[in-house]
Amino acid sequence: MADVESVLNHLDSQLEASLERLFGLLEIPSISTDPAYKNDVKRAAEWLVEDLKSIGFDASVRPTEGHPMVVAHHDGQGPHVLFYGHYDVQPVDPLELWNEDPFKPGIKEIGPDHRVITGRGTSDDKGQLMTFVEACRAYKAVHGKLPCKVTILFEGEEESGSPSLIPFLKAHADELKADFALVCDTSMWDRETPAICVGLRGLVGEEVTVKAANRDLHSGYYGGAAANPIRILAKVLAALHDENGGVTIPGFYEGVEETPTEILRSWEALGEDAESFLGPIGLSELAGERGRSALELVWARPTCEFNGISGGYTGEGFKTVIPAEAYAKVSFRLVHSQDPAKIREAFREFVRERIPADCSVEFSPHGGSPAIQLSYDSPIVTTAQAALTEEWGKPALAIAMGGSIPIVGDFQRLLGMESLLVGFGLADDAIHSPNEKYELTSFHKGQRSWARILAALANR
Amino acid sequence: MADVESVLNHLDSQLEASLERLFGLLEIPSISTDPAYKNDVKRAAEWLVEDLKSIGFDASVRPTEGHPMVVAHHDGQGPHVLFYGHYDVQPVDPLELWNEDPFKPGIKEIGPDHRVITGRGTSDDKGQLMTFVEACRAYKAVHGKLPCKVTILFEGEEESGSPSLIPFLKAHADELKADFALVCDTSMWDRETPAICVGLRGLVGEEVTVKAANRDLHSGYYGGAAANPIRILAKVLAALHDENGGVTIPGFYEGVEETPTEILRSWEALGEDAESFLGPIGLSELAGERGRSALELVWARPTCEFNGISGGYTGEGFKTVIPAEAYAKVSFRLVHSQDPAKIREAFREFVRERIPADCSVEFSPHGGSPAIQLSYDSPIVTTAQAALTEEWGKPALAIAMGGSIPIVGDFQRLLGMESLLVGFGLADDAIHSPNEKYELTSFHKGQRSWARILAALANR
Numbered sequence: 001m002a003d004v005e006s007v008l009n010h011l012d013s014q015l016e017a018s019l020e021r022l023f024g025l026l027e028i029p030s031i032s033t034d035p036a037y038k039n040d041v042k043r044a045a046e047w048l049v050e051d052l053k054s055i056g057f058d059a060s061v062r063p064t065e066g067h068p069m070v071v072a073h074h075d076g077q078g079p080h081v082l083f084y085g086h087y088d089v090q091p092v093d094p095l096e097l098w099n100e101d102p103f104k105p106g107i108k109e110i111g112p113d114h115r116v117i118t119g120r121g122t123s124d125d126k127g128q129l130m131t132f133v134e135a136c137r138a139y140k141a142v143h144g145k146l147p148c149k150v151t152i153l154f155e156g157e158e159e160s161g162s163p164s165l166i167p168f169l170k171a172h173a174d175e176l177k178a179d180f181a182l183v184c185d186t187s188m189w190d191r192e193t194p195a196i197c198v199g200l201r202g203l204v205g206e207e208v209t210v211k212a213a214n215r216d217l218h219s220g221y222y223g224g225a226a227a228n229p230i231r232i233l234a235k236v237l238a239a240l241h242d243e244n245g246g247v248t249i250p251g252f253y254e255g256v257e258e259t260p261t262e263i264l265r266s267w268e269a270l271g272e273d274a275e276s277f278l279g280p281i282g283l284s285e286l287a288g289e290r291g292r293s294a295l296e297l298v299w300a301r302p303t304c305e306f307n308g309i310s311g312g313y314t315g316e317g318f319k320t321v322i323p324a325e326a327y328a329k330v331s332f333r334l335v336h337s338q339d340p341a342k343i344r345e346a347f348r349e350f351v352r353e354r355i356p357a358d359c360s361v362e363f364s365p366h367g368g369s370p371a372i373q374l375s376y377d378s379p380i381v382t383t384a385q386a387a388l389t390e391e392w393g394k395p396a397l398a399i400a401m402g403g404s405i406p407i408v409g410d411f412q413r414l415l416g417m418e419s420l421l422v423g424f425g426l427a428d429d430a431i432h433s434p435n436e437k438y439e440l441t442s443f444h445k446g447q448r449s450w451a452r453i454l455a456a457l458a459n460r
Numbered sequence: 461m462a463d464v465e466s467v468l469n470h471l472d473s474q475l476e477a478s479l480e481r482l483f484g485l486l487e488i489p490s491i492s493t494d495p496a497y498k499n500d501v502k503r504a505a506e507w508l509v510e511d512l513k514s515i516g517f518d519a520s521v522r523p524t525e526g527h528p529m530v531v532a533h534h535d536g537q538g539p540h541v542l543f544y545g546h547y548d549v550q551p552v553d554p555l556e557l558w559n560e561d562p563f564k565p566g567i568k569e570i571g572p573d574h575r576v577i578t579g580r581g582t583s584d585d586k587g588q589l590m591t592f593v594e595a596c597r598a599y600k601a602v603h604g605k606l607p608c609k610v611t612i613l614f615e616g617e618e619e620s621g622s623p624s625l626i627p628f629l630k631a632h633a634d635e636l637k638a639d640f641a642l643v644c645d646t647s648m649w650d651r652e653t654p655a656i657c658v659g660l661r662g663l664v665g666e667e668v669t670v671k672a673a674n675r676d677l678h679s680g681y682y683g684g685a686a687a688n689p690i691r692i693l694a695k696v697l698a699a700l701h702d703e704n705g706g707v708t709i710p711g712f713y714e715g716v717e718e719t720p721t722e723i724l725r726s727w728e729a730l731g732e733d734a735e736s737f738l739g740p741i742g743l744s745e746l747a748g749e750r751g752r753s754a755l756e757l758v759w760a761r762p763t764c765e766f767n768g769i770s771g772g773y774t775g776e777g778f779k780t781v782i783p784a785e786a787y788a789k790v791s792f793r794l795v796h797s798q799d800p801a802k803i804r805e806a807f808r809e810f811v812r813e814r815i816p817a818d819c820s821v822e823f824s825p826h827g828g829s830p831a832i833q834l835s836y837d838s839p840i841v842t843t844a845q846a847a848l849t850e851e852w853g854k855p856a857l858a859i860a861m862g863g864s865i866p867i868v869g870d871f872q873r874l875l876g877m878e879s880l881l882v883g884f885g886l887a888d889d890a891i892h893s894p895n896e897k898y899e900l901t902s903f904h905k906g907q908r909s910w911a912r913i914l915a916a917l918a919n920r
Contacts, residue, residue, distance in 0.1 A: 201680065203680075203780070205778045205780075207778070212742075212743065213741040213742050213743055214741055214742030215741065215742075217741060218862075218863065219763075219765045219767060219791060219793070219862075220661065220663075220758075220793065220861070220862040220863025220864065221758065221862045221863060222741070222758065222862070223758065223763045223765045223791075223793050223862060224747075224748040224749070224757040224758050224761050224762075224763035224765075224793065224862070225734075225737060225738065225746050225747065225748050225754045225757040225758050226738060226741060226743055226747055227743055227745065227747040228747065228765055228766055230697070230766035230767075230768075230769050230788070231697065231698075231701065231747075231765075231766055233694075233769075234693075234694045234697035234698045234766070234769075235698045237690070237691065237694035237698070238691075238694045238695045238697070238698030238699070239698070241691065274685075277685060278685065278686060278818070281673040281674055281675065281677060281682070281686060282673050282674030282675075282818075283672065283673055283686055283687055283818045283819075284817075284818040285687065285816055285817060285818045286685050287684075287685065287686055287687040287688065287691075287816070288684040288685050289684070294685045297684040297685040298680075298681060298682065298683065298684050298685050301684050302684075303679075303683045303684035305679045305683045305684075305688055305691075305780075305782060306688055306690035306691055306694070306771075306772065307679060307690075307772050307773055307778065307779060307780055307781050307782070307783075308690075308771065308772035308773040308774045308779070308781070308783070309690050309693075309694075309769055309770065309771050309772060309774070309786065310769065310770050310771075310774040311766075311768065311769050311770075312766065312767050312768035312769060312789065313767055313768040313789060314768045314769070314770040314789075317826065318665045318667070318767065318789055318791070318826035318827065319767060319768070319789075320663070320665070320765075320767055320791055320863075321767050321768070322765060322767070323767075323768075326769065328690070329772065329773060329774075329778055329779075331679060331683075331778070331780055333679070333680065333683050333684065356745055356747070357744075357745060358738070358742075358743045358744040358745045359743075366777065366778035367778065401680070402678075402679075402680040402681050402682070402683060402684070403678065403680025403681060403780075404680065
């Protein structure tokens with residue numbers, strides 16, 4: 001590993017310079033969702049292309065219907081990896097809540113030996129993607145080559161729904177396909193504990209509207225005789241969970257696997273319990289399937305949640321109305337190999353069976369993506385885990401995430417490629433909020449981590 | 461009854477003149493809810509006072525904090541009755557939906573031998589109250605006296621929430637107290653079948669808010685672990701009705717009596733079934749307590765209805781949020797001697813028992829009035845029933861109403877007086893809507909009905 005040590009030393013010596021470069025990128029307000037910043041988004045793409053060219057990448061700005069992609073290629077021995085990140089950022093309003101100018105990045109000491117990089121995009125995702133670029137730069141500086149064949153894809157529309165991504169992946173599948181993807185858009189367990197995300201829950205959304213009478217009714221004239229769609233909807237929703245918090249839809253748990261005991265144990269060792277997990281949000285009792293820990297519930301178990309409900313009179317005061325309809329937005333988080341289409345259909349059937357003959361129900365689908373699950377002992381995972389453990393001096397965790405990162409599913413579906421999710425963000429980075437920050441240790445040791453991971457993948 | 465026959469003949473001969481008078485009152489746009497018509501409301505009160513004086517009433521406009529009351533007294537033998545009606549009307553917008561000017565009343569032939577009086581207030585309530593005034597006028601014209609001692613109370617704020625009514629009743633209890641009240645603000649069963657309303661359901665409203673986390677949560681991060689207030693609320697609402705449509709709150713049916721079999725039979729004879737009752741609103745199945753007819757359900761049974769529900773994201777599309785709170789507006793229609801305070805407390809207890817320990821619930825009360833129930837064989841009812849039956853040539857029905865008429869409760873509570881509810885409106889009179897009308901037969905035979913009722917009450 002002598003060749004890695006020299007790269008790591010180089011990274012240490014060049015930290016100041018790497019910060020200057022990062023600041024250069026952070027100063028460009030590449031807010032993708034606001035058309036007023038269209039040109040800034042383009043400038044950020046061009047900045048990245050110039051920087052990648054300076055390291056020897058064959059890099060170019062690639063126009064799309066929306067904001068451009070940055071694609072870059074570099075030859076190398078060993079495996080071929082596709083690195084993904086995004087260079088667009090969230091809007092910054094309300095601006096008055098920022099302690100510093102969001103586009104004048106700087107270093108701030110927020111505690112003893114605790115420094116952070118401040119500004120919009122530091123953690124999401126410019127700081128993260130530059131950890132990888134800096135690792136490549138150092139490799140080139142020290143060895144004149146990279147340990148792997150590297151393709152880079154930087155997106156400029158991640159914060160505005162990625163409208164061009166799927167068409168672009170389809171159109172350039174041959175160019176972008178690699179052995180696997182590296183995605184740097186996730187978090188560590190805490191400031192000192194690195195983590196690899198091997199599971200991402202999938203999502204099925206359904207809006208369900210129950211319709212009863214052909215108009216709103218006066219509850220005095222019709223109450224007690226006419227169907228009330230709120231009552232029907234409440235009955236349906238209430239029937240979706242059993243007394244133990246399990247989901248009652250027939251076949252719902254098809255494809256759900258139990259998490260390996262050793263993984264559950266490693267999660268238990270994190271010391272997260274119901275109190276520590278729920279305390280900050282003002283709760284104390286786990287509301288999901290009984291007998292499972294908080295982390296297992298949000299990382300490895302499927303759910304049925306109600307995200308919205310509405311019907312009848314919802315203003316101030318009272319109106320004795322029996323509404324003509326009521327609706328709810330219901331979503332399911334999926335794990336392992338649960339099939340979104342099957343779940344959707346089973347849910348609809350479950351609802352239909354509970355609608356009185358003279359009422360009707362309508363469904364409107366919202367999203368449908370399967371879960372992503374790398375096996376916990378996949379060689380890519382264990383290799384990266386060892387490299388991270390070496391860098392941080394603490395065992396790197398294989399964790400899961402309750403939410404979804406659509407790009408990972410897209411890579412799998414469109415390019416037949418699994419993703420390794422390694423990131424150095426923290427839960428308190430305030431991404432999407434005022435006063436976004438990125439730990440200076442994350443930026444520094446993140447660079448070193450990628451150097452180690454690339455080396456380890458090459459030597460595997 | 462010779463003395464009634466001559467009064468009836470007089471009414472027949474004076475129908476044209478009574479219509480002219482009614483038109484005079486209808487032409488005044490006494491819209492109580494709109495301050496722009498304040499003076500018109502006053503004009504209508506003055507019009508009535510002048511008219512009542514012309515019959516020999518001691519009548520006066522009585523100022524209140526809002527619109528004035530009209531109070532009038534006339535001596536007489538026999539029982540002392542308080543007649544109540546209201547001279548204010550609903551707004552008329554959307555004006556473009558009216559076929560005629562709402563304040564240019566007229567007679568319209570809408571079918572063979574089927575004429576109606578058109579205009580705002582014809583049915584609600586100027587046309588109705590004038591049936592009584594005309595009966596008094598005819599009595600005076602023919603006999604020079606009234607068969608009963610009559611006090612009249614005409615309100616000018618019924619369509620805007622009656623803010624002055626209770627203070628006025630309290631301040632003038634001695635002046636207004638009579639043996640019983642006659643209220644003319646209800647409907648007939650159909651165009652040919654008169655009806656007396658002997659039951660009015662009471663009402664208890666509660667807004668219930670379930671609170672879980674201290675902020676909205678991302679369902680990816682917390683879904684499956686954190687309490688979802690929509691789920692809790694749905695479980696609570698779903699538990700309020702059993703499989704047979706009965707309400708499950710302990711003690712809810714305390715004070716509920718079974719309706720006498722002969723009354724149920726008279727309702728059955730009306731030929732109203734689930735299909736005829738629900739068909740016009742697009743339904744076909746009775747949703748209330750099983751084994752009871754549509755009319756029994758809405759007239760004589762208590763209910764629990766959900767009038768509104770809201771929580772989480774209710775806009776277009778989807779947001780994977782677990783909301784911090786969710787609320788529902790729940791109302792109960794009460795019958796017989798159900799106690800509103802007890803029902804409210806029992807409901808709250810029912811809900812509290814179903815809230816997880818780390819969540820909370822808040823209640824906000826809306827209204828609470830007991831049911832009004834005259835006994836079906838009260839002498840006042842049977843006397844009026846016989847008079848109506850004689851006038852219309854069809855048995856007058858003793859019916860109930862699903863909604864409530866607050867004045868009846870106020871008379872009972874504040875003046876210790878029961879009310880006889882007789883009215884000649886029809887379900888299709890479009891009160892509160894464009895193209896309000898009142899059947900010409902209702903106006904004519906309504907006058908004759910009051911003449912007969914007054915005579916019958918005097919002779920009892």
